[in-house]
Amino acid sequence: MHNIAPHLSIRNLNVWLDAQHVLKDIAADIPRRCITAIVGPSGCGKTTLLRSLNRLVELGPNVRITGKVLFDDTDIYHPGMDVAEVRTRIGLLAQKPFPLPMSIYDNVAYGPRIHGTARTGLDQTVHSCLQAAQLWDEVADRLKAPATELSAGQQQRLCLARALAVKPDILLCDESTSALDPISARGIEDLLLTLKTDYTIVLVTHDLDQARRLADYVIFLWLGEVIEQGPAADLFENPAQDFTRAYLEREIG
Amino acid sequence: MQETYKPTSVLDSFVTVGRSSRRSVPWRWRQWKDVFADHSVRLITTAVSLLALVMGIALLIRAWPILSSRPLGELLFSSTWQPVKGYFGFWPFIMSSILVTLLAMLLAVPCATFSAIYLAEYNHSTRAFFKPVIDMLASIPSVVYGLWGVLFVVPFVRDVAGKWIGETLGAVLPFLANDNPTGYGLLAGGIVLAIMVFPIIVSVTEEVLRSVPQNMREASLALGATHWETTKFVVLRHALPGVIAANVLGFSRAFGETLAVMMVVGNVVQVPHSLFDAAYPLPALIANNYGEMMSIPMYDAALMGAALVLLAVVLVFNVGAQLVLSRLTGRQ
Numbered sequence: 001m002h003n004i005a006p007h008l009s010i011r012n013l014n015v016w017l018d019a020q021h022v023l024k025d026i027a028a029d030i031p032r033r034c035i036t037a038i039v040g041p042s043g044c045g046k047t048t049l050l051r052s053l054n055r056l057v058e059l060g061p062n063v064r065i066t067g068k069v070l071f072d073d074t075d076i077y078h079p080g081m082d083v084a085e086v087r088t089r090i091g092l093l094a095q096k097p098f099p100l101p102m103s104i105y106d107n108v109a110y111g112p113r114i115h116g117t118a119r120t121g122l123d124q125t126v127h128s129c130l131q132a133a134q135l136w137d138e139v140a141d142r143l144k145a146p147a148t149e150l151s152a153g154q155q156q157r158l159c160l161a162r163a164l165a166v167k168p169d170i171l172l173c174d175e176s177t178s179a180l181d182p183i184s185a186r187g188i189e190d191l192l193l194t195l196k197t198d199y200t201i202v203l204v205t206h207d208l209d210q211a212r213r214l215a216d217y218v219i220f221l222w223l224g225e226v227i228e229q230g231p232a233a234d235l236f237e238n239p240a241q242d243f244t245r246a247y248l249e250r251e252i253g
Numbered sequence: 254m255q256e257t258y259k260p261t262s263v264l265d266s267f268v269t270v271g272r273s274s275r276r277s278v279p280w281r282w283r284q285w286k287d288v289f290a291d292h293s294v295r296l297i298t299t300a301v302s303l304l305a306l307v308m309g310i311a312l313l314i315r316a317w318p319i320l321s322s323r324p325l326g327e328l329l330f331s332s333t334w335q336p337v338k339g340y341f342g343f344w345p346f347i348m349s350s351i352l353v354t355l356l357a358m359l360l361a362v363p364c365a366t367f368s369a370i371y372l373a374e375y376n377h378s379t380r381a382f383f384k385p386v387i388d389m390l391a392s393i394p395s396v397v398y399g400l401w402g403v404l405f406v407v408p409f410v411r412d413v414a415g416k417w418i419g420e421t422l423g424a425v426l427p428f429l430a431n432d433n434p435t436g437y438g439l440l441a442g443g444i445v446l447a448i449m450v451f452p453i454i455v456s457v458t459e460e461v462l463r464s465v466p467q468n469m470r471e472a473s474l475a476l477g478a479t480h481w482e483t484t485k486f487v488v489l490r491h492a493l494p495g496v497i498a499a500n501v502l503g504f505s506r507a508f509g510e511t512l513a514v515m516m517v518v519g520n521v522v523q524v525p526h527s528l529f530d531a532a533y534p535l536p537a538l539i540a541n542n543y544g545e546m547m548s549i550p551m552y553d554a555a556l557m558g559a560a561l562v563l564l565a566v567v568l569v570f571n572v573g574a575q576l577v578l579s580r581l582t583g584r585q
Contacts, residue, residue, distance in 0.1 A: 059470075084477045089477075094468060098469050100486075101469075114477070166476050
């Protein structure tokens with residue numbers, strides 16, 4: 001499974017936020033059409049790593065980035081790269097749902113509209129994306145209502161539908177279930193499992209049980225360095241590093 | 254019965270114990286202070302708010318002689334202002350106020366909005382320089398703006414804008430015709446006023462834009478939207494009620510501004526028909542004439558009536574803006 005060309009290859013990635021060296025010489029591969037979990041203790045740079053995969057990290061003040069992130073052999077940090085295009089192909093599901101200040105329909109239609117999809121296909125796109133996010137049945141009769149009227153769990157599914165509407169290749173999830181109640185969280189997890197047949201998914205989580213449930217491939221990060229990476233079964237059952245074993249058995253972290 | 258309460262955690266039992274023990278302690282000095290603070294802040298706020306009402310009533314009483322002796326329609330919409338003969342028509346002043354304010358807002362709002370967008374969304378390193386400068390502009394006394402208007406804006410209107418526009422477009426469009434050789438008029442007033450309200454609108458709008466959560470921007474950017482699309486469709490939309498409030502503040506300020514406008518607007522009693530005509534806004538009328546010619550019958554009441562009209566317009570505009578705002582926030 002992992003011998004095929006990786007969808008994303010991270011090469012010597014270094015990130016400094018202010019003077020702090022947050023990511024140190026990261027080298028990792030993200031396999032295609034799998035769920036890759038980035039695990040590690042709080043503050044180890046998981047989120048920074050995820051956000052550097054679609055160049056959201058550079059929005060912060062005083063950020064310095066060196067190294068490469070190869071997306072199908074194209075460096076997304078190449079100076080000639082169109083950032084908007086990178087973020088269109090590599091979507092993000094944030095930790096907390098942030099519906100855009102518009103209706104449910106317009107939230108999903110936002111991406112296709114700015115990318116110039118024809119008006120005729122829009123209703124169909126919105127419908128299929130809401131269906132894929134398993135939200136359609138709950139909102140079909142109030143598509144024009146403000147998105148903020150939805151519950152947190154529904155909002156997160158709306159954000160997922162919104163992300164799917166721009167037809168990304170890769171979906172980044174930043175602890176996307178941590179702000180939700182257990183039932184909504186499990187709903188999102190199930191959705192991610194069904195979506196991995198069509199999308200490459202990268203998931204940041206501090207919840208090892210969630211990583212065990214979802215991940216095919218795991219990257220273990222510690223203080224900004226990759227300690228170990230590999231297929232989930234190997235890493236969880238038979239970690240190569242004692243350090244990883246200690247973390248998995250919750251002796252450290 | 255001893256088992257009625259089972260603490261489920263250490264914290265839970267701590268909270269309960271804390272509450273019950275506190276209840277039994279008699280009131281102490283700090284609780285009296287709390288009650289005192291409670292009442293005093295309410296009292297002060299109420300007193301200050303009542304002041305608006307008191308001012309309105311006082312103006313109404315003083316303006317009553319003229320309000321009761323002439324039909325309201327004639328007062329508001331008559332263009333004849335001949336105090337000696339007893340004709341008091343506010344229409345030229347009302348129109349002057351509205352036109353000079355509209356012109357100022359037309360000039361200031363786009364510039365101010367774009368400047369605020371630049372400061373809040375585009376450049377975080379020069380903000381440290383621009384923000385204090387703009388805040389300082391907001392606190393310059395209006396007489397300074399007025400002087401600057403007399404020294405620079407009026408000559409500019411007279412020698413450059415008036416001449417050029419009056420001779421070219423003015424021949425075709427009546428509202429751009431220039432038969433006022435002085436430079437003192439609607440355009441000069443509008444420009445000075447625009448420059449005055451610009452920093453106020455920028456300052457408030459910028460704060461409002463900055464209060465939009467960063468996550469909201471990232472949500473849009475992560476969908477492949479450009480910086481400008483994000484600003485236009487997400488940041489401005491989310492901040493719209495605040496942006497409107499900023500402009501209402503600017504409007505109220507502009508409508509009531511007296512000194513700077515008075516110095517450059519010409520102060521001729523007429524309904525201005527062209528951008529270059531002289532005008533005579535309500536605040537200028539009151540400030541120029543109160544205390545003079547007070548022996549003319551009804552003159553005092555007429556000026557009070559003008560102040561009342563000024564108050565009413567600002568009030569109506571603010572209430573209207575509130576209604577718009579509440580509809581907007583209700584929709585989001």
